[in-house]
Amino acid sequence: MTALPTETRTPRTATRRGRRAGAPYSFLAPALILFVAFFAAPIGYAAYLSLRRVKVSGLGLGAGARTEVWAGMSNYARSLTDPDFLPSVYRIGAYGLIVVPTMLGLALLMALLLDAGRTRVGTFSRTAIFLPYAVPAVVGSLLWGFLYLPRVSPFTDVVQLFGVEPPDVLTGSWVLWAVANIAVWGGTGFNMIVIYTALRAIPTDLFEAARLDGATDKQIAWRIKIPIVLPSLIMTFVFSLIATLQVFAEPMTLKPLSNTISSTWTPLMKVYRDAFVRNDIYSAAATSVVIAVATFAVSFGFLKLVGNRAFNQED
Structure with missing residues (x-):
């Protein structure tokens, strides 16, 4: 041609x-x-x-x-020196120390149980664990708020049958655990699905070889499964960390039910108060930028710290 x-x-x-x-x-x-x-x-x-x-x-x-x-950095100075800002940061730090380890620990445990060969669980179990994540945060907070109120909660009658007076979890230091419980209940299913998907991608030849060498299910989970799904654990940790720094819906929904939750209970609630209650959008914008920078710095810093080991990255 x-x-x-x-x-x-x-x-x-x-x-x-x-x-x-x-x-x-x-x-x-x-x-x-x-x-x-x-x-x-x-x-x-x-x-x-x-x-x-x-x-x-x-x-x-x-x-x-x-x-x-033009205001320069005056809004940032006013935001950072606000007497309500640092307490909200400390409060969200304590909230994160409760939520993140508990939620990821439960997610990892459930994913390992679902992936274990001897555990007979099906689609219903996976759906039941994941279902709370599909419930909007506001709806879930209203549901738990109903369960927290001693006068209307069905748990109160059950506990009183054993002669125990249930505490009012919407008062005092209990309120931090009450808000954290909603986050753990709603977020465990999503993290479990991510970790479980990573577990299902592991070749079964590794497990068979380990069993031939005499490894138990616990040893396989600890020495093979968890190290391999470490990138997924880190990813879920970063997602949970970002969600912790930006928590808003749960305490805002529970606020009418509790005198302990103030309008500046979290940094984002302070942003809402400044913007829509005090009509100071400039200070609210400065606080929002501070939260965004802090979120980026913490997430990037954590990934930089553990990325080389978990993702086999090289400098």
């Missing part, structure tokens, strides 16, 4: 290569547009607002009495 002239073949080849090169971007375009519109742009706007303030002229009346001017 006679080869086509170079002049005819080159434009077609260039066109095909251009289409192939542009195909991935066409698939990514919807996600990128949504990311920019609903994630990057709001963050940029919040950063912009955090550097502005309102200047009031005269009595503050009239069309030009209130103007937006």
Whole structure:
């Protein structure tokens, strides 16, 4: 066959290569547009607002009495020195120390039990464990709030049958455990599914070889399964850490039921108070940026600390 002239073949080849090169971007375009519109742009706007303030002229009346001017870092200084900010940070730290280890420990235990050959569990068990994650946080908080109230909770009658007076978990130091319980109940199923999926991807030849060497199920779980699913554990830990730093729905829903939960119980609740109660969107934006930077720093720092070992990364 006679080869086509170079002049005819080159434009077609260039066109095909251009289409192939542009195909991935066409698939990514919807996600990128949504990311920019609903994630990057709001963050940029919040950063912009955090550097502005309102200047009031005269009595503050009239069309030009209130103007937006440059504020520099004054909003950040005001936010960080707010007497309600550091207590909310300490409170969320204690909350994370309860939620993250408990939730991931239960998720790992349930995933190992589901993956064990001698444990007879089916689709119903996996669905039952995962189902609380499908319940919205507000609905789950309302449900648990009903169960926490001593006068209406069915648990109160059951406990009183044994002659024990149940504590009011929405008062005092109990409220931290009450909020943490909702997070553990709702998040364990998701983390369990992630870890269980990683366990199912492990070749069964490893388990058979270990059993031939005399390893028990506990030894296989501790020495083979857990080290292999360590990247999944780290990923779920990072997700849980981010969710901890941004907890809002649970304490906000329980707030009308308890006098212990203040309007600044968590940093995000402080943001809500400043923005929608005090109408100070500039201070709220500064606090939001501080939370975002802290979330990024903690997550990135943790991944940098354990990434080389867990993901076999090299510098």
